[in-house]
Every structure is written in C-alpha cells, then in structure tokens.
Amino acid sequence: MDLVLTAIVEMAQPFRMLMLVAGVFAGLVVGVVPGIGGLFAMALLIPMTYNMDAYSAFALLLGMGSVNTTSDTIPAILFGVPGSVGAAATVLDGHAMAKKGEAARAFGASYSASMIGGVFGALVLAAAIPVMRPLVLYLKTPDFFAICAFGLSIVAMLAGSQPLKGLAAAMFGMLASFVGIDKIAGIDRWTFGQIYLWDGLPVALVFLGLFGLPELASLLLRGSIQGNAEKPTYAGMWQGILDTLREWPLVLKCSTIGSLLGAVPGVGIAVLDWIAYGYASRRPGSGPKFGEGNVRGVIAPESANNAKEGGSLIPTIAFGVPGSASMSILLGAFVLHGLVPGPDMLGKNAALTISMVFSIAVANIVGAVTCLVLTRPLARVAQVSAAVLVPLVVTFIVVGAYQTNMSAFDFVLVIGMGAIGMAMKELNWPRSAFSLGFVLGPSLENYFFLAYQISGWSWLAQPLVLVLLGLAVVGVIRQTLSWIRARNAGGPLPPALPDIVASAAMTVLALAALVTAAIGFPFEAAIFPMITAGLLMVFSLVTTVQTTLRWWKRGPSTPLSATSPRTPGEWSPATQPTMKGNLGIVGLCLALAVLILVVGHLAATFIFVAGSIMLLGSKSWRSPLVIAAATTVFVYAVFDVLASQPWPQPWLAGIRQFL
Amino acid sequence: MVFRALRAIAFAVVWAVSVVCAQATEFKTVTIKVGYGPGGGYDQTSRIIARHIGRYLAGNPDIVVQNVPGGGSLKLTKMVLGSEPADGSVIASVSEAMSYAPVLDPANANFDPLALQWIGSLVNEPAYCLTTKSSGIDTMDKFLQSDFLVGSTGKSSVTYIFAAMVKNGLNAKFKVVTGFEGTADILLAMQRGEIAGMCGVSSYNISGNRDTLNLIGTFGSGTVPGEEKLERFTARIQDPKVKEAATLIESALHFHHPLIAPPATPKETVEAFRAAYGRMVKDPAFLADIGKLGEMAVNATSGEEISRLVSQQQAVGPDVFEAARNLVK
Numbered sequence: 006m007d008l009v010l011t012a013i014v015e016m017a018q019p020f021r022m023l024m025l026v027a028g029v030f031a032g033l034v035v036g037v038v039p040g041i042g043g044l045f046a047m048a049l050l051i052p053m054t055y056n057m058d059a060y061s062a063f064a065l066l067l068g069m070g071s072v073n074t075t076s077d078t079i080p081a082i083l084f085g086v087p088g089s090v091g092a093a094a095t096v097l098d099g100h101a102m103a104k105k106g107e108a109a110r111a112f113g114a115s116y117s118a119s120m121i122g123g124v125f126g127a128l129v130l131a132a133a134i135p136v137m138r139p140l141v142l143y144l145k146t147p148d149f150f151a152i153c154a155f156g157l158s159i160v161a162m163l164a165g166s167q168p169l170k171g172l173a174a175a176m177f178g179m180l181a182s183f184v185g186i187d188k189i190a191g192i193d194r195w196t197f198g199q200i201y202l203w204d205g206l207p208v209a210l211v212f213l214g215l216f217g218l219p220e221l222a223s224l225l226l227r228g229s230i231q232g233n234a235e236k237p238t239y240a241g242m243w244q245g246i247l248d249t250l251r252e253w254p255l256v257l258k259c260s261t262i263g264s265l266l267g268a269v270p271g272v273g274i275a276v277l278d279w280i281a282y283g284y285a286s287r288r289p290g291s292g293p294k295f296g297e298g299n300v301r302g303v304i305a306p307e308s309a310n311n312a313k314e315g316g317s318l319i320p321t322i323a324f325g326v327p328g329s330a331s332m333s334i335l336l337g338a339f340v341l342h343g344l345v346p347g348p349d350m351l352g353k354n355a356a357l358t359i360s361m362v363f364s365i366a367v368a369n370i371v372g373a374v375t376c377l378v379l380t381r382p383l384a385r386v387a388q389v390s391a392a393v394l395v396p397l398v399v400t401f402i403v404v405g406a407y408q409t410n411m412s413a414f415d416f417v418l419v420i421g422m423g424a425i426g427m428a429m430k431e432l433n434w435p436r437s438a439f440s441l442g443f444v445l446g447p448s449l450e451n452y453f454f455l456a457y458q459i460s461g462w463s464w465l466a467q468p469l470v471l472v473l474l475g476l477a478v479v480g481v482i483r484q485t486l487s488w489i490r491a492r493n494a495g496g497p498l499p500p501a502l503p504d505i506v507a508s509a510a511m512t513v514l515a516l517a518a519l520v521t522a523a524i525g526f527p528f529e530a531a532i533f534p535m536i537t538a539g540l541l542m543v544f545s546l547v548t549t550v551q552t553t554l555r556w557w558k559r560g561p562s563t564p565l566s567a568t569s570p571r572t573p574g575e576w577s578p579a580t581q582p583t584m585k586g587n588l589g590i591v592g593l594c595l596a597l598a599v600l601i602l603v604v605g606h607l608a609a610t611f612i613f614v615a616g617s618i619m620l621l622g623s624k625s626w627r628s629p630l631v632i633a634a635a636t637t638v639f640v641y642a643v644f645d646v647l648a649s650q651p652w653p654q655p656w657l658a659g660i661r662q663f664l
Numbered sequence: 665m666v667f668r669a670l671r672a673i674a675f676a677v678v679w680a681v682s683v684v685c686a687q688a689t690e691f692k693t694v695t696i697k698v699g700y701g702p703g704g705g706y707d708q709t710s711r712i713i714a715r716h717i718g719r720y721l722a723g724n725p726d727i728v729v730q731n732v733p734g735g736g737s738l739k740l741t742k743m744v745l746g747s748e749p750a751d752g753s754v755i756a757s758v759s760e761a762m763s764y765a766p767v768l769d770p771a772n773a774n775f776d777p778l779a780l781q782w783i784g785s786l787v788n789e790p791a792y793c794l795t796t797k798s799s800g801i802d803t804m805d806k807f808l809q810s811d812f813l814v815g816s817t818g819k820s821s822v823t824y825i826f827a828a829m830v831k832n833g834l835n836a837k838f839k840v841v842t843g844f845e846g847t848a849d850i851l852l853a854m855q856r857g858e859i860a861g862m863c864g865v866s867s868y869n870i871s872g873n874r875d876t877l878n879l880i881g882t883f884g885s886g887t888v889p890g891e892e893k894l895e896r897f898t899a900r901i902q903d904p905k906v907k908e909a910a911t912l913i914e915s916a917l918h919f920h921h922p923l924i925a926p927p928a929t930p931k932e933t934v935e936a937f938r939a940a941y942g943r944m945v946k947d948p949a950f951l952a953d954i955g956k957l958g959e960m961a962v963n964a965t966s967g968e969e970i971s972r973l974v975s976q977q978q979a980v981g982p983d984v985f986e987a988a989r990n991l992v993k
Contacts, residue, residue: 044702045702048702052711052714052715055715141852142852142855142856145856145858146853146858186734186735188818188842189842189843190819191819191820200734200739200743203734203735203738203739204733204734204739270845271845320852324848324851324852324855325848326845326848326849326852327848330701333702333704333846334702336848337702337704337708340708340956340957341956341957342956343956345871347873410732451843454842454843455841458841458842458843459813459841459853459859651693651695651730651753
C-alpha cells in the first residue's frame with residue numbers, strides 16, 4: 006500500500022502529469038494518421054526522454070503507447086481505413102455503422118470500450134506484479150505454439166457464408182506472410198531478388214491496402230460516408246456508451262483476451278483484435294449481422310486492443326523480453342534510465358512499476374474523454390462530400406505508406422494489396438481470415454521449430470498444449486457442423502464468372518508456390534509453406550469446381566437479391582457497379598504516387614488534393630486550393646516536423662541538380 | 665573608379681570562392697541509417713551518436729536516425745554499397761559481421777567489404793559462451809563434452825556463428841537451436857530450463873543476470889575490466905588452418921558497433937567523419953550517455969584501424985576462407 010501511495014505521490018508532480026498528457030496527445034495524433042504507428046512514434050520519443058527522470062520518461066512513453074489504439078478507430082470508423090494495424094477488425098462493423106448514420110454511436114461504443122479495456126489491462130498488470138516472474142516462466146515455448154494455433158482456429162468463426170473461401174483466404178494470408186528471409190534456414194523465400202522483400206511484406210502496408218482502399222472505392226460511389234441526408238445526432242454517442250455498458254460481459258472477456266495474449270511474445274495487437282472479434286461473432290446478439298454494423302463487432306476488438314498495453318508490459322518488466330514490438334523499443338528506455346528488467350522492477354523499483362500502471366490507466370481515461378469530446382465534429386464528417394474526403398484520405402494512405410520504407414515499392418505494395426482487397430471484398434473472400442493467417446503465420450512456424458528443436462515431439466503431451474489444441478479442434482468441429490447444417494441455405498452469392506476466374510487463379514498461384522517451395526527451399530524452410538500452399542490449392546480448387554457447377558446449372562446470370570438475412574460475415578452483395586469506383590481509387594493512388602516520386606511529398610500533396618477535388622466535381626476553385634494548402638501544412642507538420650525524417654530526393658530536383 | 669569596381673568584384677569573387685570551398689566540407693543534414701529495427705543495441709547506440717557527433721562536424725549538422733532492418737543488417741550494407749548517396753549525407757550502423765559476410769556466404773561473393781569506408785567503432789571486447797548455473801556445466805571441458813542445447817537467433821547472427829565455431833572446431837557435443845527473437849529471449853528460455861547455454865554474447869548483454877550464469881570461455885583477444893580472464897576457445901583448436909579461420913572470424917570483435925560510409929564518399933568527408941568520431945568518443949557528455957546503456961564500456965577502434973583489420977581478413981588464402989565456411993555451417 007505504501008508503494009501505491011509513493012507511486013501516486015511521485016506521479017502527482019506537475020511535470021510528470023504534463024508529460025503524461027503530452028504523451029497522450031502525441032499518441033492520439035499518431036493513432037489517427039494511417040502510416041505512422043505507435044512503434045515509430047515510440048522510437049522518436051525515446052531520445053526526448055534522455056534528460057528526464059524515469060517517472061516522467063515512462064509517463065510520456067506509456068501515455069503515447071496506451072492511446073493510439075483509442076484514436077486509430079477514428080479513420081477506421083469514418084473511412085474504413087485502419088489508423089494502425091490494431092484497428093483493422095474495427096473497420097468491418099465500425100465503418101458499416103458509419104455508413105448507416107451511426108458514426109456517433111460507433112465512436113461512443115469504441116471509446117468507452119477502449120477506456121474500460123485499457124484500465125482493465127492496467128489492473129491486470131498491477132495484479133500480476135507479485136506473481137509476474139513465475140507466471141512468465143510457467144509458459145514454455147510449446148505453449149506459445151499452442152496459443153498461436155488456437156488463435157488460428159478462430160479463422161473458422163471469421164470464414165463467413167462460404168467457409169471454403171474463408172479457409173482459403175486464411176491460407177493465402179499465411180502464404181503471404183512467408184515471403185522474406187526465413188528464421189530457421191536463413192534463406193530467402195519468394196523475394197524475387199528484391200532486397201525490399203527480405204523482411205517480408207510490411208504488415209502496416211498490407212492492412213492499409215487490404216482494408217483502406219476498397220472502402221474508399223465504395224465511398225466514392227456513395228457520395229458521402231453516410232449515403233443519406235439524415236443529420237447525425239449527438240445522442241448516438243450516449244447510445245454507444247450504453248451499448249458498451251450493457252455488453253459488460255463481452256467487454257471484460259475481450260479485455261481479458263487482450264491483456265493475456267498481449268503478454269505472449271509474438272502475438273501482437275493485430276492478432277488479438279481478430280481473436281476478440283472472432284470470439285464476439287459467435288454470439289452476434291440482437292443487432293444486425295456481423296460485418297453489417299453490429300456494435301459488438303466494435304466493442305470486442307476495441308476493448309481487447311487497449312487492454313494489451315498492460316499485458317505486454319508483464320514480460321517486459323519481469324524479464325526484459327518484449328511482449329510486443331513497441332515494448333522492444335520501450336525496453337531501450339529502461340536501459341537508458343539505468344533500469345534492469347527483472348527482480349529489481351518488482352523490488353527496489355516497484356514504485357516505478359506501479360507508476361506505469363497508473364500512467365496506463367490515466368492515459369486511457371484522458372485519451373477516451375478527449376476523443377469523446379471530439380465526437381460531434383467528427384461525426385459530421387460523415388456528411389462531407391466524398392469528392393473532398395477521398396482525395397484527403399488517399400493522400401494520408403499513400404504518403405503514410407511511402408513513409409514506411411521510402412521506396413517506390415511501398416506504393417506498389419499498398420496499391421497491389423488494395424486491388425487484392427477489392428477483389429476479395431467483391432467476391433466474398435473474407436479479408437479478416439486473410440489478416441489472421443498473415444499475422445499468425447510466422448509465429449506459428451517459428452514456435453513450432455523452436456519446440457521441435459528443444460524437445461522433439463514430446464511437447465505435444467504437455468497439459469496446456471493439449472488443452473489449447475483440444476479447444477481449437479473442438480471449435481473447428483463445431484463450426485464445421487454448423488456449416489454442414491447450413492450448406493443448402495441459399496442466399497446471395499457473388500457473380501459466378503469473376504469468382505471462377507479468381508479461384509482458378511488462386512489454385513494456380515498455390516500450385517506455383519507449392520512447386521517452388523518444394524524445389525527451391527531446404528526442408529525446414531519449405532515444410533510450412535508447402536502445407537499452407539497445399540491446403541490453399543485444395544480449398545480454392547474445390548471452390549472453383551463448386552462455382553463452375555453452380556454457374557453451369559443456373560446459367561450465367563446468378564440472381565442477386567438485394568439483401569438477405571442469411572449471409573453471415575463481412576460480405577454483402579454489391580448493389581452498384583463497383584468496378585468504376587475501384588478503378589478510380591487505384592488511378593488516384595497511382596497518380597499521387599507518381600507525383601510524390603517526381604516532385605516530392607509536399608508539392609505532390611498540394612497538387613493532388615487541389616487537382617482531384619476539382620476533378621471530382623468541385624464548383625468553385627477557391628475551396629480546393631484552401632483545402633489543399635491546409636492538407637499540405639498538416640502533412641508537413643506530421644511527417645516532417647513531428648516525425649522528423651529524411652525524405653528521398655524527388656526526381657525533378659535530381660534532374661535540376663544534374664543540369 | 666573602374667579600378668575600384670574591379671577591386672570590389674575581385675574581392676567578391678574571392679569571398680564567394682572561399683564560401684563555396686568552406687561549404688564543400690560543411691555538412692547539412694546527416695542521416696545515420698541503422699541496419700536493425702528500433703529498440704536494439706544498434707538503434708540505441710546510433711541514437712546516442714546522433715545526439716553528439718553533429719557538434720564535431722563542420723556546420724553543426726542535424727543528425728537523423730532511420731531504421732532499415734533486414735537480414736541482420738545485410739540489407740543496409742548492400743544498399744550502402746549500391747544505392748546510398750556518397751556525399752556525406754548518409755552513414756550507416758551495421759553489424760561487424762558484414763566484414764566477412766562474403767567470406768562466409770558465397771551468395772554474397774559479389775560484395776566487397778574493403779570498398780566500405782569504415783568511420784569507427786564503439787566496442788572492442790571479447791564475447792562469451794555461458795550456461796545457467798542450474799545446468800551444472802561450469803567448465804570448458806564439460807561444455808565441450810556434455811550433451812545439451814545452446815540457443816541462437818538467426819543463422820547469420822553472432823549467437824549462431826560463435827556457437828557453430830565451437831561445435832565444429834572443437835567437436836563439441838551440444839546442439840544449436842536457432843530461431844529465437846533476441847538475446848533476452850534466449851536468456852529467458854535458459855531460465856525456464858528449456859536450453860542450457862548461449863554463445864557470442866558481450867558482457868553488457870548479461871549484466872542483469874550475471875549471478876545465475878557460468879561464464880565458460882571467450883572469443884577474441886581483448887579483456888573486460890573487472891572480469892576474470894577466461895580461456896579462449898580458439899586456443900584449443902589444433903589444426904593450424906582451422907585456427908587461422910577461427911581467428912579470422914574472431915577479429916570482427918575488435919570493431920563491434922561500427923559506422924560505415926558509402927564507397928564513393930570523398931576522402932576529405934570520410935576524414936571529417938573519422939576525426940569527429942574520434943573526438944566524440946572522448947567527450948564526457950557522450951560517455952555519460954552511452955554509459956546509461958547497461959554496462960556498455962566504450963573502447964573505440966578508429967576507422968583506419970578497422971580498415972587495416974578488414975584488409976587483413978581479406979588477405980588470407982582461399983583455403984582459410986573454405987575452413988571458415990565449414991566452421992560456421
């Protein structure tokens with residue numbers, strides 16, 4: 006108790022509270038802007054803490070790290086663009102709610118769930134302090150494998166109305182995650198001689214493209230986020246908060262998922278929010294279907310991803326093993342301030358550890374309240390014309406993507422993933438299943454080989470491994486039974502011909518992957534990709550045959566009923582020609598990418614925003630220029646001042662210098 | 665009148681020329697690219713260097729740090745050799761193992777570590793093999809003859825290279841487990857009792873766990889102040905060619921945490937960096953900052969000395985290269 010009081014007294018000093026609040030505001034900005042994640046921001050903030058005392062330093066860093074999962078829902082809900090990888094699951098239902106005019110309700114629900122989740126995570130951390138070290142030592146490498154395998158079984162819940170496609174999508178995601186230099190044999194897999202691909206496909210870019218760009222295409226066609234002219238009400242926000250309170254068992258369960266899985270190294274935020282989402286989707290409750298704006302689909306991932314910060318501090322504090330990527334950076338701050346993770350943090354530095362609990366809890370409350378205050382103006386964005394919004398969001402996606410590696414490949418990847426995401430969206434291949442496969446693939450493979458090298462096959466008989474693998478199998482069997490029961494339920498399906506082409510192409514891709522892996526990789530680097538590719542090939546081949554048969558029987562024109570209550574999952578039949586919107590978005594992204602390479606990111610932002618707003622049908626010429634100027638200033642402030650970094654020289658400047 | 669005008673013009677020209685000349689050695693913004701992700705030792709030391717080195721460069725430039733992780737800094741090294749601007753605007757922090765990457769992996773044969781311009785390095789100290797106290801393996805004889813597991817990260821990392829060197833060079837019985845995330849991860853697996861030891865770690869990596877570990881032996885010729893002197897693993901290698909190969913691999917320990925510049929960087933620019941580096945590593949403010957990183961003690965090696973060591977590495981015969989490749993398989 007004395008320690009708690011000491012910690013509170015230490016934290017009550019004005020400078021430390023100021024640092025905490027400064028961290029929170031920095032974290033909120035970082036969360037809102039797609040492309041800069043908490044990881045990057047943490048690396049930037051650490052040098053600023055050199056001259057601070059440890060309490061202030063951790064207040065600043067944890068304040069920042071705790072809340073970017075609160076504000077990253079803002080672009081997720083409004084535009085369907087995840088502000089950070091942790092918001093991808095929120096896109097599905099949060100953005101669907103915004104389209105129905107419930108943006109304020111989605112905000113209310115997500116902020117309140119974030120706040121409760123974050124405080125819960127802090128409490129878990131506090132409760133873990135006395136037992137932290139034995140707890141972390143109890144989990145062995147095979148248990149980590151079993152946890153990841155259990156996580157992957159959640160794919161079954163995300164597979165949607167055409168489960169084969171769901172499973173295929175998950176395998177596709179896993180296959181994509183194997184690109185790069187492998188950890189076991191150290192050889193490069195499918196890098197095609199590109200150094201860019203050595204470290205694999207950057208997860209932030211994959212998620213930005215996969216989720217962000219397809220939603221923009223439909224926004225472009227709808228004309229505004231909300232589609233109808235109804236005024237968004239402020240009352241929606243309170244309704245959202247009440248939703249969270251009503252769903253308190255879900256909030257607590259998902260917070261538990263977030264804080265416990267957050268403590269497992271290798272299970273990042275991108276994994277646990279899908280697991281929480283998949284868990285919630287098993288019981289959709291009274292609202293609309295999952296994927297069509299069910300508030301539970303917002304509450305679940307949001308409570309989980311804020312709870313993670315407390316959880317991932319557990320192994321960091323107890324052993325110096327980072328529970329997440331941003332924790333590995335935080336570890337740098339420990340060292341800088343002369344702190345050695347381990348028993349000292351629970352003994353002579355325990356007051357500091359408790360102050361971290363305090364920082365996380367307060368940061369979550371301040372962050373959520375700040376966001377709630379901003380809800381009214383933000384909800385109004387739902388009515389702004391798409392002609393203005395689309396260019397702005399494209400700018401942030403493309404500039405943010407370029408910021409990742411400062412390479413033209415960043416553009417290729419984000420636009421390519423966007424195109425894949427659009428096809429998956431149209432043809433009912435669940436992007437959620439792809440994401441889970443993508444983020445879990447490397448951990449599964451790595452933990453499997455570690456467990457195998459350490460103890461052969463005997464680890465399969467360990468109790469926790471048995472329990473977790475058993476749960477995974479039971480879950481998959483239960484879900485399979487329900488698919489079999491529902492197999493002839495009918496319901497709308499995507500147009501047959503493109504569907505056949507896509508699944509046939511996927512079969513060929515899987516075959517190619519299988520063959521190249523078998524021939525080109527040594528056994529230990531080949532086995533996981535081969536199993537994955539083999540399964541992908543089977544699933545997509547069966548899908549191809551099924552779809553072809555259906556097309557054969559019913560003729561080329563598949564009846565498309567408007568909406569049917571029978572389709573679970575994130576897909577709904579397209580009601581308008583979406584090809585035009587998709588091509589429009591890809592074209593805009595390409596145009597901006599080329600502009601950035603030629604004239605640099607600031608001039609490109611100005612030209613692109615002004616030009617595309619005019620192109621998309623602005624009547625006056627003055628407002629596009631004003632908006633473009635404001636955007637350019639904002640981009641400069643975020644990407645040059647806040648995140649000070651060297652941008653590559655644009656081509657035009659290179660030519661001028663040459664002359 | 666004309667004369668006066670001419671004199672003014674001449675004066676202006678001289679002034680302009682002198683300004684231009686002064687600018688040639690003056691730095692604007694320097695980016696330190698780091699071959700690893702944020703948070704690790706390379707990132708931290710680079711960020712501290714970024715804080716100090718600007719003071720010693722003409723023009724007091726802003727120093728920015730950028731992470732370019734990939735392949736244990738091999739990606740960045742290849743970029744420095746190929747595509748990075750050689751005008752002093754970019755320098756890089758990469759692994760010292762890059763100096764023999766082409767030797768150990770024929771796939772890298774096309775890259776020439778001698779072409780790199782070495783600016784200086786921070787640490788020159790031996791690396792250890794160590795075990796947990798609970799494993800009961802506390803002497804070099806037991807270490808070489810017992811059947812147990814040694815943990816490592818990737819196959820190109822020092823944790824693997826030095827473990828493999830002991831295993832292959834001295835016919836040790838232990839098995840090397842690859843795939844851990846980092847040294848902290850390996851230490852945790854040791855505490856869980858899943859594995860018993862690790863190799864290739866510096867003393868500052870283990871400062872927090874010192875009393876639960878047995879130090880078995882060292883690599884490299886240096887000593888760590890305050891530590892007892894241990895036997896060198898290479899001293900036990902009988903075959904002269906294998907011994908030469910092992911010494912070759914060890915030599916990189918003399919320039920841990922090096923900074924490099926692209927091959928085409930002008931000589932005077934490299935000299936300016938080397939001079940600045942040399943003055944920085946003696947600066948008490950810098951030493952105080954770096955001292956916060958665990959127990960890291962600065963023991964710098966100059967760029968000239970590193971270049972000499974690297975050319976020594978490259979000067980040995982192809983049969984020694986072959987032996988080195990077999991050692992770290």
